[in-house]
Amino acid sequence: MKLRVTEIQRFCMHDGPGIRTTVFLKGCPLRCAWCHNPETQKLKSELIFYPNKCIGCAACKTSCGNGVHVWSETHLIDRVACISCGNCVENCPTSALEICGSEYTVKDVLSIVEKDRVFYSEGGGVTLSGGEPFVQGDSVIELLRACKEAGLSTAVETCGYADPCVLREAVKFVDLFLWDIKDTDDKRHKQYTGVSNKKILENLSVINELGARIRLRCILVNGVNTDKTHYKELAVIAKKINNFDRLELIPYHAYGGTKSVFLGFADSGRVEWIPTEQQIQEAKMILRSEGVNVI
Amino acid sequence: MKFYTQNGGKRPIRLSKQTRQFAYESLERKYGLDTLKTNSISLDNNENYSAFSALEKYDIAILKIAEEAPIRVCEGEKISGAATLGFAIKHAVPATYNGTPVCSSISHLTVDFETVLKEGVNSIKIKAEEAYEKYRTTEKEAFSKSCLNCIRAFEIWHRRYLDALRDLSEYKANYENLTHVPFEPAKSFYEAVQSLWFTFAFIRLCGNWPGIGRIDYLLGDYLKKDLENGTLSLNEAREILAHFFIKGCEWVNGQFIGSGDAQHYQNIVLAGIDENGIEVTNEVTYLVLDILEELGISDFPTTVRLNKNTDEKLLRRVAEVMRFGGGMLAIYNEDLIIEALVKDGYSEREARKFANDGCWEVQIPGKTFFAYYPFDALQLLQKKTLSCYAEGVDFPDFEALYSAYTSDLHAQVEEFRVKQSVKFVTDGTHNGTWIWKPQPPCTVISLFERDCIEKGLSYSEGGPVYNLISPHIGGLSDVVNSLYAIKKLVYEEKRLTLPELLRILKHNWEGEEALRQFALNRYVYYGNDNDEVDAIASRLLSDFADACASLRGRSGYAFPGGVSTFGRQLEWSSTRLAAPHGRRMGEVLAANASPTPGTDREGATAIIRSYCKADLSKLATGAALDLKLLPSSVAGEDGIQALVALMRGFVSLGGFFMQPDVVDAALLREAQAHPENYQTLSVRVSGWNARFVTLNKEWQDMVIEQNEH
Incomplete structure (x- = not known):
């Protein structure tokens, strides 16, 4: 069973307790307008191109059988013709080209995760993120099981839009869910993520009933969900969780937009969406006044 | 504030x-x-100054410093004593004759503060008096006499502080403490802090820069006793100790x-x-x-x-x-x-008992002479092993290159031994004991280093229990990365021959940007937990340690190895050639045992793992x-x-x-x-x-x- 992974990042400090190794998995059922990791949306592997690293040596052109790399003043990429074979990546001297989404076995992932085992004291361990890890349901369950068998602490960052059967199974192997609530207003949720939040909230009750430890992660997008009603709704949700860890506010940043450019799309970053320090403090204050432990 | x-x-x-x-x-x-x-004390008025021996000149200087250095009592200070001469900040004995400092001073050691606190400077004085009796009319008499002179200077300086503080009611505690310490053993935490500071200040006043060492080990028992007796609160203790740090x-x-x-x-x-x-x-x-x-x-x-x-x-x-x-x-x-x-x-x-030399090099405090020889391991590869990239330099395989490099490493370390051998008398030893030729005086430091007084030998002449000169390998990750890049480019992937690569390097990668980028980006260098390159680092450090160990018994010094640059990567950058791991001439490269800047992509844990793969227990200095x-x-x-x-x-x-x-x-x-x-x-x-x-x-x-x- 294979996993499609975009990146395995060591020494992560913001994906759960302690020092963690975060496995970014490819594929997501949501299409959030503010996506921070656009390279993880599609399940299939993709070619990434960093124009700032390109020195125009054309080694890619020479090595490509499909005519993907074209020069017309600048280096252009024919995304339709590209089959993500990786030949150009092998020959690019500057690493300006990358295949995002290589296949890993559970064993491959574990061998990387194991490297930092000595640093996993103080509650550290492995975090699965993405993308939406549960898109690769069976493989992800197998990976989680293997991690637990190896005695590693596990966390999964999920948008919650997943098959409830997979989630029920996952609860057995996940020490901490990092559960995203993008918006409590369903109309806006549909508008900005492409799906309703109903299934996400139902799934949250499912794992809550099973006793899962849950940390809520809530993105803050200026002008979209920076309203008091949303914060109060978040507090209602948080307070229903039996094994509640804390709520983390994730201020929107525009770097995700730059990443879309590397994938061949327009820059989707919107500076006006970055919340102000005042908005962040207000959100924290309201949540705290509702009795929610918020970071 | x-x-x-x-x-x-x-x-x-x-x-x-x-x-x-x-x-x-x-x-x-x-x-x-x-x-x-006030930068220094002038000895210009001293008649016959030129006729004195170096040691006598030193004693005159120390005595005059003790007598004339400005006394400073800071507003509200809880402990007293101050190193008030500017040339001390420049690492010199702050006394001049015709504008020239009389003597260099000593650093890179932690002195024996334990004896000062527990037994008092008077115990050192007694030892010095006994030694003087013993060595009178021998060639060691001058040094023994210098010990007594320097203690007398310390007493004079101490007396001046007592005089300055005696009538100042605000500094009553300072005065009281100084009536006992540092000459008598400290009896309380407050006295101990004053004793430590006053001795430290005197040594620094005379231009030396000692480390403090294990302060909690030195002071812990005094505080424990005072807290138990209720004579001091933790808050009071914190205030007193803070003044040590502030001063x-x-x-x-x-x-x-x-x-x-x-x-x-x-x-x-x-x-x-x-x-x-x-x-x-x-x-x-x-x-x-x-x-x-x-x-x-x-x-x-x-x-x-x-x-x-x-x-x-x-x-x-x-x-x-x-x-x-x-x-x-x-x-x-x-x-x-x-x-x-x-x-x-x-x-x-x-x-x-280990502490350090006042930097991070490990030593046994109060017992160790320490110095180090830094060298740039990257230039050794570039200029010696690869002969400044001259035409015709080639090696049939990586092992041949590596072993040529390690023999250059051995030669480099051997050169350090030869360099310092001039410090010893012609045949080096006498009945198996190494005999130093006279070295510049450093009696103040010698007072606080175990065995100097008893042996009648100064700190720089074999007086201390341990005498170390540590060869320090610098540019470690860059030489490792250079070797790794050559191994990959030339011997494994055979992208070009070694002479071809060296020609390119000699021309600072000119016209070869694609190759330079390849070397820079496509290999995973030291600091990323890549076993293949880390193995070169481990092997190199082990071989370096062996080279240092091979000098054992062949000098009055031991030569424990260490890894450092201490910022020398800055001065080295102008003399290094282009390097095989994609680096151009003039780039500022790695510090200490850290990765080459820009090559560490996997984060802190990977850096630590790369570094720890070497057997660092072979490097006693650090x-x-x-x-x-x-x-x-x-x-x-x-x-x-x-x-x-x-x-x-x-x-x-x-x-x-x-x-x-x-x-x-x-x-x-x-x-x-x-x-x-x-x-x-x-x-x-x-x-x-x-x-x-x-x-x-x-x-x-x-x-x-x-x-x-």
Whole structure:
């Protein structure tokens, strides 16, 4: 069973307790307008191109059988013709080209995760993120099981839009869910993520009933969900969780937009969406006044 | 009053307003500038000066310094004594004849403060008197007499402080304490702190820069007793100890722009086991951490000795203080260091006493002569093994290249032995004992180094119990990465031949940008936990240690190896050639045992793992790993957990010495543009901290560069 992974990042400090190794998995059922990791949306592997690293040596052109790399003043990429074979990546001297989404076995992932085992004291361990890890349901369950068998602490960052059967199974192997609530207003949720939040909230009750430890992660997008009603709704949700860890506010940043450019799309970053320090403090204050432990 | 932080965190307040004010003024250079007002004592009026021997000249100088150096009593100070002569800040005995300093001074050691505190300077005086009796009419008489002269100078200086303080009611406690210490044994914590400071100040007054060593080990029992007897509260103890740290800033003057103004090798060591294997950590340990946390004083770079059993409470406290940045705290893994010292021939009990030379090089305090020979291992490869990339240089395979390099390494280390052999009499030894030729005088230091007085030999002439000269390999990761790039490009992937590569390097990669980029980007270099390249580092360090060990018994010195650059990567950058790992001429490359800037892509844990793969127990002096962390990485409770986990990992993987620093490159750029607003901001440079604004532009850029990856 294979996993499609975009990146395995060591020494992560913001994906759960302690020092963690975060496995970014490819594929997501949501299409959030503010996506921070656009390279993880599609399940299939993709070619990434960093124009700032390109020195125009054309080694890619020479090595490509499909005519993907074209020069017309600048280096252009024919995304339709590209089959993500990786030949150009092998020959690019500057690493300006990358295949995002290589296949890993559970064993491959574990061998990387194991490297930092000595640093996993103080509650550290492995975090699965993405993308939406549960898109690769069976493989992800197998990976989680293997991690637990190896005695590693596990966390999964999920948008919650997943098959409830997979989630029920996952609860057995996940020490901490990092559960995203993008918006409590369903109309806006549909508008900005492409799906309703109903299934996400139902799934949250499912794992809550099973006793899962849950940390809520809530993105803050200026002008979209920076309203008091949303914060109060978040507090209602948080307070229903039996094994509640804390709520983390994730201020929107525009770097995700730059990443879309590397994938061949327009820059989707919107500076006006970055919340102000005042908005962040207000959100924290309201949540705290509702009795929610918020970071 | 604002004491800088790198993470914007709020420093806690525990000290009194007066003490904080004292600290602030000291850091703002009040006393440092005062020290510069009198640079030295003139010996010009001394008739027949030229006729005296070097040792006699030294004694005259020390005596005159003691008699004439300005006395300084700072407003509200709880302990007294001050090193008030400017040339001492420049590392010279601050006495001049016709404008020239009479003698150089000593640093890179931690003296025997334990004897001063527990037995008093009078015990040293008795030893000196006995030695003088013994050596009268022998060739050692002059040195023995110099010992007595220097003690007399110390007494005179002490008497002058008593006279100055006697009638000042505000300084009654200072006066009372000084009526006993440092000549008599300290009886209380307050006396002990005064004794330690006064002796330290006198040694520094005479131009020397000693380290402090294990301050919690030295002072812990005194505090324990006072707390039990109820004669002192913890808050009072903190105030007293804070004044020790504040007075240690009396040379801060912001005037010597270059490699910083804070490098007087006055390092402190905390925690760890004592000679019986019992953990030392005590209330003093925590008071020191409180003071560092509150005042951000970086002038006593402090290293905490950790082991596998270090208490969680201490680790968390260290992490909390570390987070404010400024590089005030570094860590030793004493499990490995004690193992290294035992391997190097020390008894286990002796090894457990280790502190450092005032920087981070490990030594047994009060017993060790220490010096080091730095060399650039990268230039050794470029200029010797590869003959400055001359035509015709070739090796059939990687092993042939590597073994040519290690034999050059052996020759380099051997050269150090030969270089210092001039210090010994012609046949070197007498009945198996090495005999030094006369060296420049250093009696003040010799008083506080075990065995010098009894042996009748100075610190520099074989007096101490251990005499070390440590060859320091620099440019480690760059030579490793160079070798690795050659191995891949030439011998494994056969992209070009060695002569072809060398020709390209000789022309600084001109016209070969694609190849340079390939070498730069397509290989995973040291610091990323890549076994293949890390194996070269481990092997090289092991071979270097063996080269050092091969000198054993062939000199009056032992030659334990170490890894350092101490910022020399800056001066080396102009003389290095282009390097095979994609580096052009003139680039500032790696510091200490840290990765080449820009090559570490896997983060802190991978850096530590790469570094720890080598058997560092073969390097008894040490190998320094710098670790730069972003404030955001160590924020909140999560950040404390992360730092604790990093330290625990470092210990269990077998690291030696690590200097983590929390640095925000953007903040440093701001300080570079507006130095006036950042007078107290400090950064870790190597074994020392520097106030950032006192670094010159090149150094500042290097520090920023190291933090932007």
